[in-house]
Amino acid sequence: AARRLSGGFERSRGWRGRERAVGPAREFTAPPAVAGRMKRAAPRSTLRTLIKRHKPQLCLAAYADLLVHLNFLLFLHRLAEEARANAFESKSKTIKSEHTMAAAKVILKKSRG
Amino acid sequence: MVTLECWPALKPWLVCFGRLEMHLPDFVPDGTVMTALHMSRKKKKFSISEFERGADERLPRNLGKWCYSLSLSLSPPRSLQISLATPVPPESVEKRGLIRRPKNRKAVNVEAFEGGVEQNLLQIKAQNHMAESQATSIIGMTMGTSDTEIVLSNTELFAQPQLGEQSQAGFSAPEQKLLKGKNPVQGRKASNAAIEAGVLSDVDAKEGMTERLQKKDLAQDPEHTDQMATESRGRAVSLSSEQREHTRGSSYAEQLPGADELVAGIKYRRSQRELSWGLLCKLLLLLSKNVVKSPTSARTRRLSRHSTAMAALYPEQSGRKLMKEAVEREAELDGVAVIGEVGDSEEEEMTEEEAETEEPESEELSMKTPAFIRTKAYRPSPLLSTPRSLKTAASRFSPKPPLAQQAAKRTVMAPRRKREPALPSSLVKKIFSHYAKVPVARDAFKVVEKCVEVYFRQLSNDLEAYTMHARRKTVQEADLELLMRRQGLVTDKMPLHVLIERHLPLEYRKLLIPVAMSGNKVIPHK
Numbered sequence: 001a002a003r004r005l006s007g008g009f010e011r012s013r014g015w016r017g018r019e020r021a022v023g024p025a026r027e028f029t030a031p032p033a034v035a036g037r038m039k040r041a042a043p044r045s046t047l048r049t050l051i052k053r054h055k056p057q058l059c060l061a062a063y064a065d066l067l068v069h070l071n072f073l074l075f076l077h078r079l080a081e082e083a084r085a086n087a088f089e090s091k092s093k094t095i096k097s098e099h100t101m102a103a104a105k106v107i108l109k110k111s112r113g
Numbered sequence: 114m115v116t117l118e119c120w121p122a123l124k125p126w127l128v129c130f131g132r133l134e135m136h137l138p139d140f141v142p143d144g145t146v147m148t149a150l151h152m153s154r155k156k157k158k159f160s161i162s163e164f165e166r167g168a169d170e171r172l173p174r175n176l177g178k179w180c181y182s183l184s185l186s187l188s189p190p191r192s193l194q195i196s197l198a199t200p201v202p203p204e205s206v207e208k209r210g211l212i213r214r215p216k217n218r219k220a221v222n223v224e225a226f227e228g229g230v231e232q233n234l235l236q237i238k239a240q241n242h243m244a245e246s247q248a249t250s251i252i253g254m255t256m257g258t259s260d261t262e263i264v265l266s267n268t269e270l271f272a273q274p275q276l277g278e279q280s281q282a283g284f285s286a287p288e289q290k291l292l293k294g295k296n297p298v299q300g301r302k303a304s305n306a307a308i309e310a311g312v313l314s315d316v317d318a319k320e321g322m323t324e325r326l327q328k329k330d331l332a333q334d335p336e337h338t339d340q341m342a343t344e345s346r347g348r349a350v351s352l353s354s355e356q357r358e359h360t361r362g363s364s365y366a367e368q369l370p371g372a373d374e375l376v377a378g379i380k381y382r383r384s385q386r387e388l389s390w391g392l393l394c395k396l397l398l399l400l401s402k403n404v405v406k407s408p409t410s411a412r413t414r415r416l417s418r419h420s421t422a423m424a425a426l427y428p429e430q431s432g433r434k435l436m437k438e439a440v441e442r443e444a445e446l447d448g449v450a451v452i453g454e455v456g457d458s459e460e461e462e463m464t465e466e467e468a469e470t471e472e473p474e475s476e477e478l479s480m481k482t483p484a485f486i487r488t489k490a491y492r493p494s495p496l497l498s499t500p501r502s503l504k505t506a507a508s509r510f511s512p513k514p515p516l517a518q519q520a521a522k523r524t525v526m527a528p529r530r531k532r533e534p535a536l537p538s539s540l541v542k543k544i545f546s547h548y549a550k551v552p553v554a555r556d557a558f559k560v561v562e563k564c565v566e567v568y569f570r571q572l573s574n575d576l577e578a579y580t581m582h583a584r585r586k587t588v589q590e591a592d593l594e595l596l597m598r599r600q601g602l603v604t605d606k607m608p609l610h611v612l613i614e615r616h617l618p619l620e621y622r623k624l625l626i627p628v629a630m631s632g633n634k635v636i637p638h639k
Contacts (some may be wrong), residue, residue: 040540042621049534051588056575058580059231059587063637066571066621067593073544074602075568079561080548095549097556099484104564111600113573 042069079107541565572596590625 034077038083044065051058060068080095082103538558545561546553579592597603603612613625627635 008130008374011633040543041618043536043540046534047537050536050569051573052573053534055577057586058119058573058577061537061587061589063624064588064590064593066617066625067597067613068591069621070564070604071597071600071612072568074597074612075413076541076561076565077548077616079564080545080550083547083557084551088206093551093559093602095553097554099561100553100557100560100564102558104567108564108567108571111568 042066044069047072075107075111078110079103082107536565538562575599 020091047065047068049062051060058104079100081099083095086099086102087093090096090099118172278319369637541561542553542558545558575596576592578586579595580586580588583589583592594603594609597612603609610626617625624637627637
């Protein structure tokens, strides 16, 4: 919590006080101030289209797609970890498709919810 | 300004540029005239005028303007300078050309120019067509086709006298006048057919003529070129054949029979000497001319591409097929005369093939060609050394049936192109390789891609279940959190916000995590 508050303070100072609009959030670019490696921006529109294609009657809330992206990242993270473990077990320095296949089976089962 | 006629005898005049030089050709009729010229050499202006007056008096106008031009040529070398310019048709030569009288000049321009232009065009076209006719021995055809043309070709979309002149010039002089304003399209077709035939047939004397025709046609029919220029410059005969197939419009129906017959006649005549290409070209051109005004230039473009592709890739086969198509078209349109004419001795082979082949075949051909040929068509088409006229002529073909086929194809292609939205593979690769921390094989990425697809399907199902359970229609953050909790990502020890902070960039964090700001403000606003 403390960390969050301090982070909030920092953010508030650097913040220009943008207006918050309810509804589909505006797409914003990755903050340029972030040093080091920065992941790519979440493809929010693509995510929304994907879900719409699967379930047209469903719609996403304002920032729900960001959480979907988070979920996606965590999924890939788990998948990569599992695949890396498999590759390591077979004493291979690179991840091969068979490692990934085995990992996928496990992780998909886990991600069923 | 004196203009020298292209008189062979005047060549010696042209040679001498010296103003003072006065070489009198042997054919000088009157030595007295020349002596007069000699006398008044220094004052050229006056001498010219005087000479003209004298010439007018002496030379009977009935002899023709060329006589006058001859006399004019005898004038001092001042005319020589002018003679180097392009020769002016006799009609346009003004009696008072040497004398600068703007009044008379304008009067003559108004009246004589138009007539001169028309006559000039007629003459040129007549020359071209005559050259063609001589080669193709259209003489026998002119009698029959001209009548049919006159009778059948009533409705002409293009009231362009030039075209009418063209078509008729080749057939017969008297018919020219009749068909002047009637069959510009057909005329163009004939010329275009000749042009294309000439272009396509490599080893034919007509080619030269057709090329000449092309150039002349181009020069003479800027309107058509403009029309066609907009369209893609199709080149091959296949274009015209396709167009013929697709000609359907009732407006063209009347023209088509005449054109068909004409084409058939030409075909018959030329078959004896021409290769199949030439025949095809003529037929296609003639028919296509009827369909000159294609509804959309895009269609013609595609068709031209089609035809060019077909022509380029399947020269012989397409030729035959085009012939077949042409014959089929003719059959459809007329059903009688054309086929009968077409089925002449030399063309028996073609007719047989044509009879066998059906439209679906040609359609299939066109169908086959589209994808890969279209891509290739552009390459061969520029390679083909087709003169601009040919291109314009080809572009004129407005095939409707191939258009429909293409449209159908395009509609089929359109949804295919849209495809399902998929996450950018580069993003997936980047994220996965970042999390993996070790090099990943390329095959593994494919597996990952499939996994992602399955994952999204599962995800949407779960979210729908949760939202329906909450009797909502919109997926909220709470639903997502519930999903992550069930997945095992969010536990009592690991709240969602921590996960957000860990994995999402700052911008997203700001949006997701409400932060209390000074002044009792919470951002984002809830």
